[in-house]
Amino acid sequence: MAELNAVEIRQVSKIFGFGEFAFAAVDNTSVSIRQNEFFTLLGPSGCGKTTLLRLIAGFEYPTSGEILLNGENIAAMPPFKRPINTVFQSYALFPHMTVAENIGFGLTMLGKPKQEIKSRVDAMLKLVRMEALAGRRTSQISGGQQQRVALARALAPQPKVLLLDEPLSALDYKLRKDMQIELKRLQAETGITFIFVTHDQEEALTMSDRIAVMSSGKILQVGNPREIYDAPADRFVADFIGETNFLKGRIGSVVNGVADVDTSVAGRISATVPQDFHAEGEVTVVLRPEHATLCPPDQPAACQMSGTLENVVYFGTDTHYHVRLSDGETVFTLREQNKPLQAARFSAGDRVGIALEANAARVLRN
Amino acid sequence: MARAFSIRRQRGFTAIAVACFFALYLPIGVLVFYSFNAGESLASFDGISLRWFAKAFQNQQVIDASIRSLQIASVAAVVATIAATMAALATTRTEPYRGLTLKYAFINQPLMIPEIVTAVALLIFFARIKIWTGYSGLGYLIAAHTAFCIPFAYLPIRARLENMDLTLEKAAADLYATPWNAFRYVTLPLLWPGILAGFMLAFVISLDDVVITEFVKSAGQDTLPTYMLGQIRRSITPEMNAISTLFLLLSIGVVTVFFIVNRKRV
Amino acid sequence: MTDAAGTIEAEQSKDIRKRWLLSLPALLIILLAATGPLLIVLLYSFLAPGPYGDVQWAPSLEGWIGVFLEKDIFDETLSLASAHISIFMRSVGLSLVTTILTLLVGFPTAYFIATRPEKTRELWLFLITIPFWTNLLIRTFAILEVIRNEGLINGLLIKTGLIAKPIQMLFTDGAILTGMVYVYLPLMVLPLYASMEKLDFRLVEAGYDLYATPFRVLRKIIIPLVKPGIIAGSILVFIPALGAYVTPSILGGGKNMMLGNLIELQFGQGRNWPLGSALSITLMLIVMVALLVYVRNAGSQGSRHG
Ligand SMILES: Nc1ncnc2c1ncn2[C@@H]1O[C@H](COP(=O)(O)OP(=O)(O)OP(=O)(O)O)[C@@H](O)[C@H]1O
Numbered sequence: 001m002a003e004l005n006a007v008e009i010r011q012v013s014k015i016f017g018f019g020e021f022a023f024a025a026v027d028n029t030s031v032s033i034r035q036n037e038f039f040t041l042l043g044p045s046g047c048g049k050t051t052l053l054r055l056i057a058g059f060e061y062p063t064s065g066e067i068l069l070n071g072e073n074i075a076a077m078p079p080f081k082r083p084i085n086t087v088f089q090s091y092a093l094f095p096h097m098t099v100a101e102n103i104g105f106g107l108t109m110l111g112k113p114k115q116e117i118k119s120r121v122d123a124m125l126k127l128v129r130m131e132a133l134a135g136r137r138t139s140q141i142s143g144g145q146q147q148r149v150a151l152a153r154a155l156a157p158q159p160k161v162l163l164l165d166e167p168l169s170a171l172d173y174k175l176r177k178d179m180q181i182e183l184k185r186l187q188a189e190t191g192i193t194f195i196f197v198t199h200d201q202e203e204a205l206t207m208s209d210r211i212a213v214m215s216s217g218k219i220l221q222v223g224n225p226r227e228i229y230d231a232p233a234d235r236f237v238a239d240f241i242g243e244t245n246f247l248k249g250r251i252g253s254v255v256n257g258v259a260d261v262d263t264s265v266a267g268r269i270s271a272t273v274p275q276d277f278h279a280e281g282e283v284t285v286v287l288r289p290e291h292a293t294l295c296p297p298d299q300p301a302a303c304q305m306s307g308t309l310e311n312v313v314y315f316g317t318d319t320h321y322h323v324r325l326s327d328g329e330t331v332f333t334l335r336e337q338n339k340p341l342q343a344a345r346f347s348a349g350d351r352v353g354i355a356l357e358a359n360a361a362r363v364l365r366n
Numbered sequence: 367m368a369r370a371f372s373i374r375r376q377r378g379f380t381a382i383a384v385a386c387f388f389a390l391y392l393p394i395g396v397l398v399f400y401s402f403n404a405g406e407s408l409a410s411f412d413g414i415s416l417r418w419f420a421k422a423f424q425n426q427q428v429i430d431a432s433i434r435s436l437q438i439a440s441v442a443a444v445v446a447t448i449a450a451t452m453a454a455l456a457t458t459r460t461e462p463y464r465g466l467t468l469k470y471a472f473i474n475q476p477l478m479i480p481e482i483v484t485a486v487a488l489l490i491f492f493a494r495i496k497i498w499t500g501y502s503g504l505g506y507l508i509a510a511h512t513a514f515c516i517p518f519a520y521l522p523i524r525a526r527l528e529n530m531d532l533t534l535e536k537a538a539a540d541l542y543a544t545p546w547n548a549f550r551y552v553t554l555p556l557l558w559p560g561i562l563a564g565f566m567l568a569f570v571i572s573l574d575d576v577v578i579t580e581f582v583k584s585a586g587q588d589t590l591p592t593y594m595l596g597q598i599r600r601s602i603t604p605e606m607n608a609i610s611t612l613f614l615l616l617s618i619g620v621v622t623v624f625f626i627v628n629r630k631r632v
Numbered sequence: 633m634t635d636a637a638g639t640i641e642a643e644q645s646k647d648i649r650k651r652w653l654l655s656l657p658a659l660l661i662i663l664l665a666a667t668g669p670l671l672i673v674l675l676y677s678f679l680a681p682g683p684y685g686d687v688q689w690a691p692s693l694e695g696w697i698g699v700f701l702e703k704d705i706f707d708e709t710l711s712l713a714s715a716h717i718s719i720f721m722r723s724v725g726l727s728l729v730t731t732i733l734t735l736l737v738g739f740p741t742a743y744f745i746a747t748r749p750e751k752t753r754e755l756w757l758f759l760i761t762i763p764f765w766t767n768l769l770i771r772t773f774a775i776l777e778v779i780r781n782e783g784l785i786n787g788l789l790i791k792t793g794l795i796a797k798p799i800q801m802l803f804t805d806g807a808i809l810t811g812m813v814y815v816y817l818p819l820m821v822l823p824l825y826a827s828m829e830k831l832d833f834r835l836v837e838a839g840y841d842l843y844a845t846p847f848r849v850l851r852k853i854i855i856p857l858v859k860p861g862i863i864a865g866s867i868l869v870f871i872p873a874l875g876a877y878v879t880p881s882i883l884g885g886g887k888n889m890m891l892g893n894l895i896e897l898q899f900g901q902g903r904n905w906p907l908g909s910a911l912s913i914t915l916m917l918i919v920m921v922a923l924l925v926y927v928r929n930a931g932s933q934g935s936r937h938g
Pocket residue numbers: 016017024025043044045046047048049050051052199
């Protein structure tokens with residue numbers, strides 16, 4: 001027998017408001033989250049991530065559909081009966097309790113014996129490295145420490161699933177990086193299924209086993225970080241994850257999954273075609289900026305495209321170039337890694353050529 | 367040298383404010399000062415003495431009225447605070463529902479009607495009931511005081527509830543607290559300062575009431591304020607000042623506690 | 633499949649039922665000992681007066697007629713009750729002036745408190761709160777001490793030889809006004825302070841940055857922003873002032889009556905409960921009209937600024 005999914009969302013909708021004001025925050029969505037995985041919900045603000053999480057936690061009831069936890073439908077179960085815990089975006093630590101009391105709260109509510117609660121709280125404090133501050137009020141600790149306490153509090157009752165709603169968004173850049181590593185470590189150590197919400201694509205790519213990209217209440221694509229980045233299912237995903245260039249063209253012959261696409265600005269280029277996808281006529285081709293390089297315009301053999309360099313933006317690790325292509329409309333972005341002590345080869349106003357790496361272009365499913 | 371420009375400064379405001387504080391405290395100061403007058407009348411100050419305080423403490427009417435005032439205020443404030451807490455829980459942190467506005471209007475109604483009108487209404491109403499039931503105890507005063515204390519107790523409790531983070535109770539539910547446990551261990555402890563503030567407000571409002579008490583009381587049910595009103599209308603001796611000073615002390619005590627409670631924000 | 637939609641609806645109506653149950657004690661107490669009796673007052677105003685107070689159970693408009701008209705004792709002709717009219721006018725006038733004066737003094741005071749540094753602000757606030765919590769009767773008594781013929785002012789003036797005979801200040805409209813401004817001032821300052829405390833002084837900075845003078849900053853930025861406080865304070869002063877009973881009865885004496893005293897009279901020596909009831913209802917109506925006019929005016933002005 002195949003292992004049960006940790007959480008299964010089946011055709012769930014959540015509609016707020018009535019009549020003409022009705023609005024589907026989650027729109028007939030289905031997704032399965034496997035046991036022990038680090039699953040991320042990624043999407044722009046207002047796309048329904050929090051709502052989906054609250055449905056799983058039990059703070060909202062779905063308008064229709066089923067939510068299964070280890071195969072059992074929990075859609076109508078109140079939150080305090082679900083073996084699921086949440087790390088809230090604002091942490092929601094109880095201000096009238098100490099760090100240790102906060103962490104022990106769930107176990108106390110479950111009626112666990114005092115001794116067990118104490119040892120479990122101690123273990124949790126150790127896990128998040130907060131032993132020294134156990135007796136402090138939660139209003140007297142820093143943001144990063146509050147974050148750890150919130151995490152420990154949610155982990156203490158050993159839930160089947162841990163929900164995290166943008167838990168790192170209130171932290172500064174450096175602390176966020178540290179906490180990302182910490183979270184991964186905790187997930188590996190505890191073996192609990194994590195459902196993590198973020199709108200930071202970099203965070204999603206670095207941390208997740210699998211990512212679900214959401215937009216307007218729907219899940220557009222589910223896959224591991226590589227699939228999401230390299231093979232975006234549609235224009236929205238391609239645009240939302242990383243920077244992307246879109247070129248229009250007519251598709252020609254397809255051989256071994258590689259199509260010959262005739263673009264007006266770049267001439268003919270070969271582009272990978274998604275599996276079981278049969279397109280004819282107009283298609284869109286996507287190209288990541290790091291898969292192209294600038295070349296001198298007088299070597300037409302090496303360059304597929306040419307245009308005028310509009311501006312050069314220095315980013316430390318790399319430099320971004322914006323090139324207006326010869327059709328005068330499309331602006332193509334490309335990115336080159338910086339080398340030590342080497343000035344930019346081109347400057348704004350230069351005529352330049354663009355060379356594409358092999359297999360860089362990909363035909364987009366419409 | 368020109369004074370540095372301050373964006374907060376408005377010409378003359380400080381002078382008015384200082385004058386205002388002075389004017390607020392001068393009469394009270396005079397009143398307290400004369401309570402230590404050794405002489406018989408208020409016309410002249412004949413040296414310091416505590417004789418009027420001693421006199422007040424020996425005045426059986428004053429003692430009875432004080433005890434009655436405290437009894438009524440304690441019962442009315444406790445009942446009003448409990449009712450107001452429940453009402454505040456029922457009217458905050460919710461989507462508007464049918465009847466919510468009506469509830470607000472009802473709860474705040476005693477604030478929106480001049481006290482004299484309520485007093486008259488209660489006089490008429492209780493006069494009837496007294497005839498029907500034959501009962502003429504303190505119950506009427508307590509009921510009346512409870513009613514007009516509710517909106518005052520409601521005010522700080524509601525304010526506190528509305529400023530309270532809703533996710534805290536969500537978090538409690540997430541951590542296996544049943545609705546009752548979430549209330550018991552999270553909402554109530556956080557609400558406590560508001561409840562205490564509401565109680566003290568209600569207590570002082572009841573203690574201070576003159577008009578409604580004057581109309582509702584039966585013979586021999588003077589509270590300290592109605593006793594004082596009667597005395598002031600007749601003849602004034604420094605004994606009144608002494609009683610006022612003591613009353614004032616009580617008020618200052620309660621305000622101080624109120625301030626401390628409200629400052630200690632968890 | 634679960635009937636999730638049904639679950640939500642059931643949850644919601646359960647929640648609302650729970651909320652009604654919770655608010656029931658407060659509503660019942662107020663209904664029994666505040667709102668309900670008001671309806672009886674309305675009823676009584678349409679009954680005939682009893683010989684020794686109370687009412688006779690017979691419908692009559694005498695009470696309402698008595699509000700505005702009076703019967704000549706000899707020939708029973710009706711004429712305008714000039715005494716009542718002048719009491720109405722005095723009540724409304726004194727209350728309005730009280731509201732304006734408390735606003736004029738209270739606004740700078742509240743502003744002063746709100747602009748103190750964090751540390752001393754508590755102290756000033758404490759100082760304004762003490763009178764607020766102090767018995768109104770005691771505060772009226774304190775004013776009485778200062779202005780009566782044997783009081784502080786007259787005492788000092790006579791002692792210094794400036795006057796020989798005390799100046800009659802007590803039992804005048806001026807005395808009532810002084811007393812009302814004094815006792816109701818904290819009711820004005822506290823709501824004003826509450827809204828000034830929330831005032832964002834970056835907006836004031838922005839005003840100065842755009843060449844406004846201090847007065848225009850006050851006029852165009854501060855006052856519109858603290859308008860809710862001004863409205864709340866004015867209502868909080870005007871309503872009790874209009875129905876004032878203690879202050880005018882102590883400082884105004886028997887002759888300078890306000891509505892509150894006139895009403896009391898009907899239930900005391902006057903023994904005319906229907907008239908007293910009709911007067912009470914009239915007072916309530918005046919308050920409601922004043923509230924409506926005030927809130928509407930303030931509202932429309934606010935929206936012009938908004
Ligand atoms: N209680 C509610 N009533 C009505 N609409 C709501 C409610 N809660 C959420 N919504 C709407 O549902 C949509 C999705 O909200 P949600 O909070 O799930 O977004 P999100 O993806 O978490 O966004 P963010 O990244 O900004 O947190 C939004 O348009 C929001 O306005």
